[in-house]
Every structure is written in structure tokens, then in C-alpha cells.
Amino acid sequence: MKCPECKGKVVMDYERSEKVCQECGLVVRNVRFRSNGSDEELNENSENYRHRKNISHRTYDGGLSTVMSKRVNGNVDGKTAGHYRRMSKMDRRMKLQEYRNRLMKDAIIEIENQCSKLNVPTSSTEDAIDFFEKCYRRNLTQGRAEEVVYSSVIYMICRRDGIPITIDEMAEKYGLCSKQISRFYRTLKDRFEVEIPLQNISVYIEKYSSDLSVPNPMMIQSKKLVREVELKMSGKKPNGIAGSIIYYISEKNDFDLSVKEISDVCNVSWNTIYYGYKDIENVVE
Structure with missing residues (x-):
């Protein structure tokens, strides 16, 4: 290797881990030795980095x-x-x-199982586990049932990431009262100051249309209708609004879909679907 300045011979200075020109003393580049004998470049143009294992x-x-x-x-x-x-x-x-390690091990298993059943993405599952650990450090888990804490944490992460899951679904999975989850969810949101976006009804329509085998053109019509009726039906549960819109579009397109089928999938009463359908009729017509 030749020096870029004087074209002299470059030798290795093993004491300083530097490559130096014998003629002018220019330090060509810094290197660090690996245990296998090969060296690794550490200058700004190097793309070779060694780093620790990612925290999981x-x-x-x-x-x-x-x-x-x-x-x-x-x-x-x-x-x-x-x-x-x-x-x-x-x-x-x-x-x-240690109690903390046992608690975290049980919590990780339970949260992963529930997120797997709810088809929650891996990144959101990891965030839910991380958030549970923060709750434990702030002593928010003391005096509360584990199921309430798990379900509230999962629900809050799903709301934050726009995943279509309702409190009623979480309560049904754990056999809890929805008010318990709702109460602790609000506590977490206020204590950690988490910004929760408004629920996107179009995401619920996609989910329920897939479960009900609704054709793609009808699903697109349903998503377009959301913009017209969303403001008029504010304050109602998103799964009820989504179910009512799907029923309205199915009736308009003569698609064979009963109120009971939709109410079972959306986890609401058939009255919610029927009266929501009437409200949509009044808004559109």
C-alpha cells in the first residue's frame, strides 16, 4: 500500500493500531484488530460496524x-x-x-397469547409488553387483577396503532366487564399522556367485510359512505357504525346478508344495526 501524499511505503504501527507512511508520517487510516486476525476499518467511509444484540x-x-x-x-x-x-x-x-422476573415472564406469555388470538402485529405486541413493564415500575399493577392490566394495555396499544379491536372484544376474551377495562385504560392514557387518534371506521369495515365475505366493490362503497355519515353518527361505537354501513350497502346491492349475521360478527345487538341502518337512510336520502 502506498501513501496518498508522497507515494511512500505504508506500514502498520501495532502499538497504536494505525497505518503510517514511513516517509512523511501520515496516518492513512485507523484500524482495530479482531480476534480472528482480520482488521476492521473505523473511518467515516467505512460501512463495517460491530454492535450489540438488539434488546428484545x-x-x-x-x-x-x-x-x-x-x-x-x-x-x-x-x-x-x-x-x-x-x-x-x-x-x-x-x-x-426475583419476583419481577417471574411476573414479567408470566406477563409476556399471556400478552403474546392474547395478541396472537387477536392477530395483533409483532411490533405492537412488543410495545404492549414494554408498556406493561412501565406500568409495573410505576406500581400501577398493584391491587388490580392481572387480566384487567393485560387487556387494558393491549387495547391501548391497539387504539394507538389503529388496530380494529373494541373494548367489548377484549372483555369477552378475558371474561371481564368492559367498564373495568375502560376505567384502567383511561388511567393509563392520562398517566402516560399517550396520544390516541380517533378511531378509523374504514378499518373496521375492512375487517368485518372480510369476515362476512363481502365483495370488494361493496367494501369500497361502504368506505366511501363513511365520509357522509361519520359526523352525523358521532358518539356511537365504531363497530356498530361499521355494521350498519355494511348492512345498508348490502341491502342496496341486493346482497344476501342478514342483520343477525352482521350483529354476530360486529359483536353488537341487532337493534344497533337496524336503527343505525335507519339513521344512514335519513342522512343519505
């Missing part, structure tokens, strides 16, 4: 603690292999001795 909220320790593997190399004898297995078992038990 889906494990109670963030995925950063050392894990003793259960698997033993086949080159050791039976006595040593048994010793390694006992050490691995003891390591797992010691990590879960």
Missing part, C-alpha cells in the same frame, strides 16, 4: 443475559454432561427467583 421486549431480561445451553457437547463423559445439565437447570431457576 419479548424476554423478561431483554435477551441480554447469558444463557447456559441445555445441549452438551458429545465429547464429554456422562458425569460431566450431567454436571452441565444441573448447572443449566440451576441457572434458569436462579434467574426466576
Whole structure:
């Protein structure tokens, strides 16, 4: 390698980890040695970086603690292999001795299971787990049922990310009263000052249209109708408005869809769908 200034010979200064020109003393670039003998460039033009493992909220320790593997190399004898297995078992038990680790492990399993059943994206699931940990640190979980905390956290993250899930759905999944979830949800929103956007009824229409096998052209008509009736029907539950719009469009297009089918999918009473349909008729006509 030649010096870019004087074309002299460049040599490696191992004490300073620098490449230096023998003639003019110019430091060509800084390098750092890896354990395998290859060097890594650290100048601003380098694209080669080494970094730590990303923190994962889906494990109670963030995925950063050392894990003793259960698997033993086949080159050791039976006595040593048994010793390694006992050490691995003891390591797992010691990590879960702390109450916080046990609580977080149970919470992660429960939140992941519920988010999986509700088809919540992975990123939102991780945010829900992270948010539960923040609640624990602020002592907001004390004196409350675990199911209420789990469901409220999941519901708040879904509302924040625009995922079409209602409080009634969450209450039904956990066998709780919707007022319990609603009360703690408001507490979390106020305490952490989370900005929750208005619910997008079009997202609910997409979800329910898919569940009811509504043709795509009718779903597009339903989403267009949202803009006309949204202001007139403000204050009502989004799943009820979405169900009423789908029923109105299905009647208009002679699509065979009963009120009971829609009410079962939207998780509202048939009266909600029927009277919502009448309100839409008055607005449109």
C-alpha cells in the first residue's frame, strides 16, 4: 500500500493500531484488530460496524443475559454432561427467583397469547409488553387483577396503532366487564399522556367485510359512505357504525346478508344495526 501524499511505503504501527507512511508520517487510516486476525476499518467511509444484540421486549431480561445451553457437547463423559445439565437447570431457576422476573415472564406469555388470538402485529405486541413493564415500575399493577392490566394495555396499544379491536372484544376474551377495562385504560392514557387518534371506521369495515365475505366493490362503497355519515353518527361505537354501513350497502346491492349475521360478527345487538341502518337512510336520502 502506498501513501496518498508522497507515494511512500505504508506500514502498520501495532502499538497504536494505525497505518503510517514511513516517509512523511501520515496516518492513512485507523484500524482495530479482531480476534480472528482480520482488521476492521473505523473511518467515516467505512460501512463495517460491530454492535450489540438488539434488546428484545419479548424476554423478561431483554435477551441480554447469558444463557447456559441445555445441549452438551458429545465429547464429554456422562458425569460431566450431567454436571452441565444441573448447572443449566440451576441457572434458569436462579434467574426466576426475583419476583419481577417471574411476573414479567408470566406477563409476556399471556400478552403474546392474547395478541396472537387477536392477530395483533409483532411490533405492537412488543410495545404492549414494554408498556406493561412501565406500568409495573410505576406500581400501577398493584391491587388490580392481572387480566384487567393485560387487556387494558393491549387495547391501548391497539387504539394507538389503529388496530380494529373494541373494548367489548377484549372483555369477552378475558371474561371481564368492559367498564373495568375502560376505567384502567383511561388511567393509563392520562398517566402516560399517550396520544390516541380517533378511531378509523374504514378499518373496521375492512375487517368485518372480510369476515362476512363481502365483495370488494361493496367494501369500497361502504368506505366511501363513511365520509357522509361519520359526523352525523358521532358518539356511537365504531363497530356498530361499521355494521350498519355494511348492512345498508348490502341491502342496496341486493346482497344476501342478514342483520343477525352482521350483529354476530360486529359483536353488537341487532337493534344497533337496524336503527343505525335507519339513521344512514335519513342522512343519505
